[in-house]
Amino acid sequence: MPAGDLHLAVDISAWWTTAVYESGGTVQPVVFEGRPRLPSGVFQARDTRALSTGTPALAASVTHPEDYRPDPMTLLQTGTPAPGARFDPVAAVAAVLVQVAEAASVQAGSTVTALTIITAQTWGHRARQRLHQAAATAGLPPPHIVTAAAAAAAAALSGSTLTGGTRPGSFVAVCTTGDATPELTVIDAAHGFQQLAAAPVRDPGAPTVDEALIQLAAERATPGTDPSAALDDWRVAREIQQARTALAVQPRAPMLLPEPHPAVVLTRDDLAAAGAAHLARLRETVKQLLADADLDPSEVNAVVLVGDDGTVPEVQAALAGAGLPPTVTVRDPHAVLTGAVRLSSPPMGLTEAPVRIPRTRPMLGAVSGAVLVGACSIGLLIQVVSGAPAVPLPLENVTLSAALAALTAWAVALLAPGGKKQPEGENRLRRGFVAAAAIGIVLAWLYGLVAGVSAGDPTETSLRSALAGAVPIAACAAVIALVAPRLPAAALPEWLRTARPPALPVAMAALGVGLQRVTGTDLPLDMLGATLLGIATGLTVPLAPTLRLVTALLLGAGYALVSATGSMRYPTIAYVAVLAWWAATTTATAATATPRAGTRTG
Structure with a gap:
């Protein structure tokens, strides 16, 4: 294996998980907080539904044993969730793989480039699909799947002429203990260690x-x-x-x-x-x-x-x-893992048929949310342009429309993990947020330019207004791009859900701002628009749900009263500030979720 590459081999058995890594031609055991193994079980908190692994999961099971599953690989093989459990087997195994891969990467000083996983028996096609999906969810390469019997035979016969492939009758009987009863397997060591x-x-x-x-x-x-x-x-x-x-x-x-x-x-x-x-x-x-x-x-x-x-x-x-x-x-499980590394590496490398990873489709809510926010951004810009130059340029509306443009790029970036393939070594979430940060700034510049030209005003003022709305959101997107590769893969689906922009409050705010500029009618549209903007502001504030609702009711009533006395410029600017607050809070959840070297317990 070339220098710098990291080949990780993992055995998630019924009770304990062990692992080794090969780098630079040397095989080393993976150590978890000074221990050569970690508990295999996965625990899910009832309130947050967050998954924990290793020693913290086992400690949490003391008070809530019903929320702990000690053998996630068994669940993955059968494809059925644990009785009463709320987590699925793919997420459970992915959580364990994330912890093992992080420990190996810290020890070796590089990221995993090849993965081998040991299974107790030969798995069927669908079970192997699920195992590949778990590895993809953990952000790891497609795994070589090696049975424990084949790996043990390769480990025991290391250096033996039995593995030369030229001697007829090179057959090995493997007997494993420690399970319900002993298990016997016959391996053909001369032809790829076939069972x-x-x-x-x-x-x-x-x-x-x-x-x-x-x-x-x-x-x-x-x-x-x-x-x-x-x-x-x-x-x-x-x-x-x-x-x-x-x-x-x-x-x-x-x-x-x-x-x-x-x-x-x-x-x-x-x-x-x-x-x-x-x-x-x-x-x-x-x-x-x-x-x-x-x-x-x-x-x-x-x-x-x-x-x-x-x-x-x-x-x-x-x-x-x-x-x-x-x-x-x-007797040493690390020796078996070393045999697995040998089996999945040249010159003994086993050729395994590729397993198709099921397609991951973006959630309909995420797609519709991105479309809705984008439509609101364009709608506000069109209203600004259509009113110019007959009326003064509403710079606060330019600011809001540019902020929504940056937020649209953010929403599209959240769709990056979906699609047909999971290319090895590619982090599409990171690339999506890099693009979101750049596109948000470019769109804001274009919005400011268009608004300024349409109003016949110097474009410098409109450009500053547009960039003021987009830059904070784009900066947050850039920070997420930096930390995205270290987001725990098992927690990524939940984080993607919480990171979606609040599309409905955004649409309510955009409608409210737009209604305040409608003229030629006896209807109190300005008051209705102010009320909608106040409610939207309260619903967008990143607070607890009850506080958001109370804030929405208070601001809705307050903005309705303010609309009768003067301009709604400042409430519109306040909503832009709330959007930046929301983006910063969401970015903080990503930054704090990334594990630091040496802080994970096993």
Whole structure:
């Protein structure tokens, strides 16, 4: 890989996420706040609907466990949201990928240019589509998808002649532990590490290892209790996984249960008993697996055992008893990830069929809002030009029309993330706001020039008025362009929604300003226009909804009274100032949402 490129490999497993990156020919583990892994779960706050990941998400789940999902990849594979959850699987996995990519980029000092994601099993077409969509949502390149078994085989056989591709019969059996039951997979190492067959090692009449341990723990904690509720509680399942890992290095391990149940202790003998019924069927499973792969036992050249829990010794013995070669044990998940990097890089690079990312269409409300604001801007300018030079040039209306022109460019920039493709390395939101800042200034200059020429006045005054309305909004657009590449991708859809200009209040304000210049009628259009402008001003102010409503009512009544006494020049200028305030507040939400190096917790 060329110097400066960053190849990121990620494994979002059921409980923990680990990652490595390759840069300059060296593979390094990704560290999260000094730790080699982070919790995989995603938490969504009920009030703000914001997603959090890593350690903060796990901490938040203590008080609201129902809003936490520990295994977002399982949701993504099935394509169904978690029961009762309000976030979708694509957004959940994208949020995790964002955190991992940011940590890797900080460590390596460069952005991710290639991505590999490990899946526990081979995924179908639609599931792979969703995984590509999650990577695109996170602002990452299209991923190479590698199964855990293939990556483990590549890691264990690094440097072996089995990967040379010239030796016939280079087949590897991979056994993974740590799940409900062990899983066996046969890999063809000589031809791209293709998976030939896979099967779980399970006795269908016995509970899984985790289920057996949960039932045992429930009985020890409260004899006679029904363990069915504990089987569906992710907190209990997480305690089981931690106990299984601890039993690999110690004979006993504590296990916490939800209140009011007391803690219990599990032993290695408990773990061995929970898996005994399944391991008794390992020889039969191996026979069936080899038949599915159309292989003889003698053609299996190596056996790789992946896992770090307390079942590893029993599984090793069962594999030896099934007549297979001695096992090569891979305990470090970073080693598996290193194998995944090798598989998706030359010269072993796997060729994967491209996956079409579903088209992202701009929201109808965003498109109609941009059109409405643009129409208001042009309408005000036409009214100014049509009245000149018979009446004095209303400079405040020129200012407002130019501000709305800049706001139209802003609204169009928000449509940039939509479209048919997600080109690698392209940040269309950033480019859209760069263009919005430039176009806003150009349009304001044109508006000022047209207004000044039509009125027969020196254009310097009208140019200053037009630029005064557009420059603050254009400046805010330029700031958003600077921070857009660092906006968390998982939060981007919500930010795009909140960053839409308030099209209806804008239209109300433009109508109100226009009505004040209508003459030749006995109707109190000036009072009606002033009332509309006051209400629009209150609805545009970036305050809480209740305060906006109260402000709108007060200003509407106040402006109606003011209209009977004199000009509405200053209320119009005040609305331009409120638009600039709105733009600055929206820009601040983008700036504060961008993570700073070293501030993300894992």
